Amino acid sequence: MPYKFYGGVHPATFKTLTSDRPIKKAPVPKRVVLPLSQHVGSPSSPTVKVGDIVKVCDVIAKPSGFISSTIHATISGTVSKILYSPTPTQARVLSVVIESQGDEDQEVKSQERKEPEASSNEELLNIIKDLGIVGLGGAAFPTHVKLSPPKTKPIDTVILNGAECEPYLTCDHRLMIEKSKEILKGLSIIIKILGVKSAYIGIEDNKLSAIYAMEKALEVSRINSPGVSIKIVTLKTKYPQGAEKQLIKSVLNRVVPAGGLPMDVGCIVQNVGTAFAIYEAVYFGKPLIERNITITGTCVKEPMNLSVRIGTILSDLVNSFGGFMKEPKKVIVGGPMMGISQYALDIPMTKGVSGVVFLSENDIEKSEESVCIRCGKCIEVCPMGLVPTTLMYHVKKDKFWEAKDLGITNCFECGACAYVCPAKIPLLDYMKFGKSKVLTV
Ligand code: SF4
Ligand code: SF4
Known part of the structure; x- marks a missing residue:
C-alpha cells in the first residue's frame, strides 16, 4: 500500500495519444551531433579529431572527472566537425559531428557477453562506466557514480522508477510492457552491485498494462530468489509522483532531508529505462547509443514512441512521425511540466531526452499575468x-x-x-x- 507525499497536482495526462503505440525504430540518421556534455558533471574529453573515421559504438569521448561519462559514436562515418552547437537545454556545448557517406555498416554488433553472476561488482561498474550509461529519467546522472555510494551511507533498498508522471510521455510505459524481463535482469545487476535485499518497482495506476506485464515477468523470473524481495508498488497517479524524493516517500514512507540525497535514507532510485540500458550493456556490451523517446502532441500526424540514435537532429526525425497536421506553436523537449521550450528543431536528441511535445496555438493558455490574490x-x-x-x-x-x-x-x-x-x-x-x-x- 503506497504512502502519500505532500502536495502535488493532477494535470490532464494526454498519454492515450501514444500509450498503445509499440516502440518503433527510427531510421539510422545520416548525421549525428554528440554534445560532450549530455550528463550531469564535467564534460567528456574528445578522443577523436576532425577527419577521423569512426564505427558505430567506438568511444569518441572519455570522462574528464569522477562525475562524468563516456560517449560513443552512434553511427559509423567521418568526424566532420567539432564545434559549439545548440542542445535541448539551450546551452551551446562543444559537440562532435559525425557524417555518414551512406555506405558504412550501421548495425550495432553484439560485443563481449558477461554473466553478471560470474562478474565482480567492480567489473560490472566498469562496464556501466565504459559504456556510457547515465540516468534515462531526464537527469542523466552517470549511473556508475550513483551505484557507488560512500561506505558511510549504507543502502538497503533500490527503487525502480516506472512512475512516468509527466503528462504526454509514455516511452517508459511501453518499455515496461515490451521489455519487462530485460528490465528485471537490469534490476538484478543493480541489486547485486549494491548488495541489497529489497527492491521495489513504482508504477502509477494509470499504467495498468505495464503493472500487469511487470508482475507477469516477476512471476517467471528467477531473480525473485530467496533472500531478495522484489515488489511492484501501484502508485496513485499524481504529479510529481516520479520525482525521487516523492517516490521514496510514496514507496518507503521515508523522508529525504532538505538538501539531502536518497542515499541519506538508505535508498537508490533508478529509472526503468536505465535498468534496461544496464541489461544491454552487461549482457551484450552495448553502449548507450540509442534511447526511447515519445514524440507527441496535437500537431503531430502520428504520435509515437521511437527508439532513436543519440545525437539524431530533431528536424531529421520529422519524416519518421509523418510530419505535422498543423503548425506547432510550441515545441517542448521533456514533458510540459518540467520540459524546456525550444526555438528551433536543429537540436540533437541527447541521452537525457525522454520526449518531444508539439503543441498548437489552441493548446497554449494565453491569460495575462495578474497580481497575487493570496489564495495559497x-x-x-x-x-x-x-x-x-x-x-x-x-x-x-x-x-x-x-x-x-x-x-x-x-x-x-x-x-x-x-x-x-x-x-x-x-x-x-x-x-x-x-x-x-x-x-x-
Ligand atoms: S516548482 Fe519548486 S516551488 Fe514550485 S511547486 Fe515545484 S518544488 Fe515547489
Ligand atoms: S495567486 Fe498568489 S498565493 Fe495564489 S497561487 Fe498564485 S502566487 Fe500563490
Missing part, C-alpha cells in the same frame, strides 16, 4: 513544503539570500505551483532565476 494554492501543492508566493516576492526584489534562507534551493522545478496559480504568475521562472542566483555564487 501554490503553497498547498508544493511537494517540498515551500511557500512559492513568498519566494517569488523575494526574487522579484533581488533578495536572493533571503529566498535561500527560505529554502529556494530545495525547489526541484516541478512547476506544480505555476500550474495551479490563478493569477498566472510564472512562479517556476522566478524559482529558476532565484536558484541560479544563489547556486552560481
Whole structure:
C-alpha cells in the first residue's frame, strides 16, 4: 500500500495519444551531433579529431572527472566537425559531428557477453562506466557514480522508477510492457552491485498494462530468489509522483532531508529505462547509443514512441512521425511540466531526452499575468513544503539570500505551483532565476 507525499497536482495526462503505440525504430540518421556534455558533471574529453573515421559504438569521448561519462559514436562515418552547437537545454556545448557517406555498416554488433553472476561488482561498474550509461529519467546522472555510494551511507533498498508522471510521455510505459524481463535482469545487476535485499518497482495506476506485464515477468523470473524481495508498488497517479524524493516517500514512507540525497535514507532510485540500458550493456556490451523517446502532441500526424540514435537532429526525425497536421506553436523537449521550450528543431536528441511535445496555438493558455490574490494554492501543492508566493516576492526584489534562507534551493522545478496559480504568475521562472542566483555564487 503506497504512502502519500505532500502536495502535488493532477494535470490532464494526454498519454492515450501514444500509450498503445509499440516502440518503433527510427531510421539510422545520416548525421549525428554528440554534445560532450549530455550528463550531469564535467564534460567528456574528445578522443577523436576532425577527419577521423569512426564505427558505430567506438568511444569518441572519455570522462574528464569522477562525475562524468563516456560517449560513443552512434553511427559509423567521418568526424566532420567539432564545434559549439545548440542542445535541448539551450546551452551551446562543444559537440562532435559525425557524417555518414551512406555506405558504412550501421548495425550495432553484439560485443563481449558477461554473466553478471560470474562478474565482480567492480567489473560490472566498469562496464556501466565504459559504456556510457547515465540516468534515462531526464537527469542523466552517470549511473556508475550513483551505484557507488560512500561506505558511510549504507543502502538497503533500490527503487525502480516506472512512475512516468509527466503528462504526454509514455516511452517508459511501453518499455515496461515490451521489455519487462530485460528490465528485471537490469534490476538484478543493480541489486547485486549494491548488495541489497529489497527492491521495489513504482508504477502509477494509470499504467495498468505495464503493472500487469511487470508482475507477469516477476512471476517467471528467477531473480525473485530467496533472500531478495522484489515488489511492484501501484502508485496513485499524481504529479510529481516520479520525482525521487516523492517516490521514496510514496514507496518507503521515508523522508529525504532538505538538501539531502536518497542515499541519506538508505535508498537508490533508478529509472526503468536505465535498468534496461544496464541489461544491454552487461549482457551484450552495448553502449548507450540509442534511447526511447515519445514524440507527441496535437500537431503531430502520428504520435509515437521511437527508439532513436543519440545525437539524431530533431528536424531529421520529422519524416519518421509523418510530419505535422498543423503548425506547432510550441515545441517542448521533456514533458510540459518540467520540459524546456525550444526555438528551433536543429537540436540533437541527447541521452537525457525522454520526449518531444508539439503543441498548437489552441493548446497554449494565453491569460495575462495578474497580481497575487493570496489564495495559497501554490503553497498547498508544493511537494517540498515551500511557500512559492513568498519566494517569488523575494526574487522579484533581488533578495536572493533571503529566498535561500527560505529554502529556494530545495525547489526541484516541478512547476506544480505555476500550474495551479490563478493569477498566472510564472512562479517556476522566478524559482529558476532565484536558484541560479544563489547556486552560481
Ligand atoms: S516548482 Fe519548486 S516551488 Fe514550485 S511547486 Fe515545484 S518544488 Fe515547489
Ligand atoms: S497561487 Fe498564485 S495567486 Fe495564489 S498565493 Fe500563490 S502566487 Fe498568489
